[in-house]
Amino acid sequence: MSFGPSRLQPLHDDILKKYPGEIARFDAGELEWKSTAFDELKKALRLSLRAQQDGRCIYCRRKITIERRNAAEDIEHFLDKSKPKYKKWAFSAVNLALACHPCNIQKTTRDMGDAAVSSASTLTGNSGEYSWIHPYFDDYFDNIEIVDAWIYLVKAEAPRPERARKMIKDCLLDQITNIEAGKVALFDRIVRIQNLAVRCFEKDNFVRGKKLMGYAGDYAKNGWKFI
Ligand SMILES: [Zn+2]
Structure with missing residues (x-):
């Protein structure tokens, strides 16, 4: 059984590049994330990520229900855009994914990066230490095994066992x-x-x-x- 891609690719970078003016105004504090100026961008982003994620949540990997999908699915910023130090990554392709509502609620405003990530000038796998399995920089299935739909296990040879353990615990994946x-x-x-x-x-x-x-x-x- 497939649970979606092991890691995401920033395929939606082209979509983001179509809105330089709006994004500059966001960075300058003139527009908010919820502004209608971003409706079109968000719609295109959702469609692109849905296809790439096989309609699944990036964390728990369950299918996000089709009915009233926008209410069950959140555009997720791995590094929380509401934190001033991460605001600059709000429209960074490698900081965006789709998550189901329950996982997003568990994640809330947790800080997903250490001091090095906070001060990094570009986001890469080597920018610093991330708290959970990173959607773009870590391989989900090298680190987490989903057996018997749905038991989540940290892989014996996981390269990032601490991230995997923390994600399973924080996101309450063990309760699923x-x-x-x-x-x-x-x-x-x-x-x-x-x-x-x-x-x-x-x-x-x-x-x-x-x-x-x-x-x-x-x-x-x-x-x-x-x-
Ligand atoms: Zn989820």
């Missing part, structure tokens, strides 16, 4: 295992209840059959609360 297992168990329960209902209908026991279908519906609607 339970969430995904819970979803499967819930679906299994709904199917079993529906099968029992069908058997009741076959035996003309409509009252019980309807009751069971009601239970199945309740689980389908509210089951996530039990996961």
Whole structure:
């Protein structure tokens, strides 16, 4: 099973180069990230990154749901653009990726670089020490193994074991295992209840059959609360 690319390439650099004026105004503090002047750029960026990331979150590697995708998917700045020292990387191709909302919430405004990264004049794999597996400079699957969808393990020969361990811990990737297992168990329960209902209908026991279908519906609607 593929979980997306092992590392990203800055393919969207060309998109960013189309908006030098807007980006200069952002750097000068005249425009904010949420300004409508960046709507077109962000749309193109999302499409490019979605294709490259196979529609998956850069951290947990799960598919980002298609329905209301913009609400479930965030344009993610690896180095947080809200920190003054990282603002200059807000439109740097190697600082941009797509993350699912839950991962982005866990990441919040964590500082992903050390002092050397903060003072670097260009962003590369050697700019300093990063806290997590870097989407562009580290190979995800050299460092993290996803088994049995979804158990996250630090690879035995990982070149960046500390980054991998910290990312799994900070991003609560170890909890996804339970969430995904819970979803499967819930679906299994709904199917079993529906099968029992069908058997009741076959035996003309409509009252019980309807009751069971009601239970199945309740689980389908509210089951996530039990996961
Ligand atoms: Zn995620």
